[in-house]
Amino acid sequence: MTVTLLYALVGVALLSMGFYGLVIHPHLLRKLLALNVAGAGVFLFLVAAADSGAAGTPDPVPHAMVLTGIVVAISATALALVLADRIFQVSGSTQMAEKDPAEGL
């Protein structure tokens, strides 16, 4: 098993674990962490895709994608954290309400 293949498989595994965690955990912060783990998985897969063989420099395009992805993930996580915090302030709960409340415009 080459290193590249290992990275790729681990990346896929992280993605699956992340999605699983997103669905299973009710706590908002855990959901966010799970999403971040999933993101890390995709990035790892991309790094593996940058391998261009024994000789030669790695392909820069996937690296660019990873960097962009990291920036996007950070911004998204920031927004999510603010939302989670606001939900906690307004409703006192760290989980999303199951039933849609009747009011709200």
Add this chain to the structure above:
Amino acid sequence: MAGWEVTFDNCLPLLILLTSLVPATVIFMLPEERVRWRTSLNIGGAVLKLGLIGVMIWGVRHEHVYETRLPLLQNIELVLSADAMSVMMTALSGLLWFLTTLYAIAYLETSPQSRSRFFGFFSLCVSSTVGIAMAGNLITFLMFYEMLTLSTYPLVVHRGTQESMQAGRIYIIYTFLGGAVFLLGVAWLKALLGSVEFTEGGLLAGNIKTHAGQLRIIFLLMIAGLGVKAALVPLHGWLPRAMVAPAPVSALLHAVAVVKAGAFGIVRVVYDVYGIETCNALGLLLPLSLAAAFTIVYGSVRALSQDELKKRLAFSTVSQVSYIALGAAIFGPIATIGGIVHLVHQGLMKITLFFCAGNFAETLGVHHISEMNGIGRRMPWTMTAFTIGALGMIGVPPLAGFISKWYLGIGALAAGKSWIIAVLVASSLLNAAYFLPVLYRGWFCEPAGSWPVESNSGRWETHWMLLAPPVATALLALMAGLLANSPYSPLEWARLIAAREYQP
């Protein structure tokens, strides 16, 4: 579309459509109090439309071609054209719209609901009817057919009462289901043939070998879709319920717009899409004539048991409109003439009856036949108009109704279907059975005391704008019968249409 210049001939159909579409748009935006504006727009539009229709009648008689074409998609065009049949229907619609407008203005004077809304939708309704009349292909027909449903719904529920809303709901259910079925038929036919233009003599002549089974199903779908509006049994359920609408609406719906649109559609499909010879070859005429015959008898039987005047007239409509379908379903030019001319005759007679029913209700509060004793003495003009209409329905010569039934009978004999004569005779007897008692009560019985609601209307027995329309239409029904052989009469026009449909 290259080389299409704007000429009067090209625009006339569109102009006729616009004479009610533009007033509709303006009236919607008028504030409620602008009575004068609204009245002038209504009447002005109606008069202008009649003028333009007059031009068109003269033109079509002299073989002019009036056609407006608008491309909708790459292989579909919106076509408004004037052939003999569209001219007849458009003329009927235009004339009756004018009279109903006068009537409605007077009838709704005391109505608390928005009159701007009413007249706006009223004009839209007429625009849709005129569009249906002048449609040159099935797509255009379909579009205006659906628009008709949309513009008549607010009229049916105008009063906003529980009963009206319920009637409106039932109306929507029936007409939308019918519309969906019709749409399927049209789309299927278009996919099969590539073109759905109305062609004199029929579009299909010759194609039947390859698709006979599908063509039969498509015919069934289309007739079912059209039959809802044309009130073919068992698709007629919405019609009696829609009587809760104000009298001008019932008059318009039953004489001009909705039921006529359905019947007109059936005539168009049989003659100008399938062609009468193709229908005969596919064996479609017998089921259609059976359905029509059953409706004729059923409607009359149900009418017998109704005490509410408008409900009785509603069932009478169910019965009478099927004469048109019956005429279409008998093979032979004479029956064709009978069916087509009945489009006009039934329109004139039925609208008279509804106007009179509205007068009775509005002036004296009389809604039931049992309350009509001696009403002829109180409102002689109205009752006379009612009598003319009723006698015409029964088929008493020399009124218009007699002409249609005569031609249908002769046509049935010529086609070898003598059982239809029995249906016609039975129907006339039933018509007599439910109209004559009303006439007897109105003329010959003593009034029961005071009327439910007596309103003082001055010199005439009722407001002149409520009186003039029924008198006018009764006169027209009389003339259509007496002067049937003169040029430009409905009968003459129907002969012209039949001649063009049965070209060798």
Add this chain to the structure above:
Amino acid sequence: MTLPAWIVALPLLAAALMTAVPRSRLLMVGSAAILTPALVAFLARTILRDGVLQMQLGGWQTPLGIQLRADGLSVAMLGITAVIMGVITLYAWAYFRDHESSRYFWVLWMFLWAALNALFLSADIFNLYVTLELLGLSAVALVALPQKAAALTAAMRYLLVSLSGSLSYLMGVALLYAANGTLNIEMLANTAQASPATSAAFAMIAGGLIMKSALLPLHFWLPPAHANAPAPVSAVLSALVVKASFYIMLRLWLTLFGALTSPSIAQILGVMAAMAVIWGSIQALLADRLKMMVAYSTVAQIGYLFLIFPLSQLAQGSQEALQGGMYFLFSHACAKAAVFLAAGTVIYACGHDRIDGLAGIVRQMPVSMFAFALAGTSLIGLPPSGGFIAKWLYLNAALRNGQWWWCALLLGGGLLATAYIFRFFSIAFSNREEIVSARPVPKMMEWPALGLAVCAISLGLVAPAVKKLLGVGGLF
């Protein structure tokens, strides 16, 4: 020609200047709302004359540079975006006049517009990811604006779904790149082969995009988000944002995946679409809040969009299917925006949107109700609206290539839509008790809805022109 870059940059510039100089907000919003549609119109004229337009941002060459590509489909999407965003801007100006949150609204609004423009002009699959994320984040923030519990929860759910969808999409992009070595859509179309990698990529990409387009059964986030957001936001979400991910799906399908995946995939999408139409319509019928009803109507109408895939499979009738799907997209965008704006006016005037409490509302706001009626006819699919043309095209396509079972769905869907639209109408028109204390509504809130509804109706009459525009670039 830097026109595409300007179309993306203009709203961003407006947002930046607005933040720097708060008093210039009206000027910035107004300029963006007028100039962007003008630029799009100009772009449309250019591509009709010269064909597809391509430009490299900053002069950097691919593969590391970003390419912007304007063909018929992109410009048509840009056009509908410009029209709808422009009109809703008018509405939103009146709506947010007294709100403190208007500060944030306008900046986010401009971000959303820029994201949409950039998305439609992207020529490679990774740029699509970036713009998709930008779109999602702006939309989430807009949904969360009211700061009430329901809106915040809906926004959070939307955010989580959006992020998972994007991650799934990104994984698909990674797989495609690993297999083919390029990100550019045109080049992928040439080099991609049917292989396990491509199928896996398709699964990930489709899964992500279906989640973001709210196709059943992944639609659960849409009704709360669209129903609880402020009216202008709901309008743009239903009209444009869900269509953006559908656009990506369509483009990738037409250029890439359609030929490479098994035919049964398209039928599976069709089945999901059918369930969406039926389930969405039933839920709309049962909804007791007006905005909830409209949101479920969106779920149903998205089903119609996805029917484009099974209907365009076979050569016979695929042209009509593609056109019909685009027509559904355009007319639904206009009609649904109009309906949400009208619903927003209702809430503004009455303070609530419980359908049972709206008896006789047609007298309070005739213009909005008329707009609702016109838009309703397009949603039902009655002539002469764009919705009818779309339905007709679909029916034709289905009949011509023999997939007649979709006809039943199309007609049934129309009848179900009739049911829930008329349910509202019979209450709105009825004579029952008058609405208590209805606030008077500013004109600028009623007329935009009517304008959009008229657009939806008149779309039926300009079909040949639209077809010509879509044809640039050879996809249609």
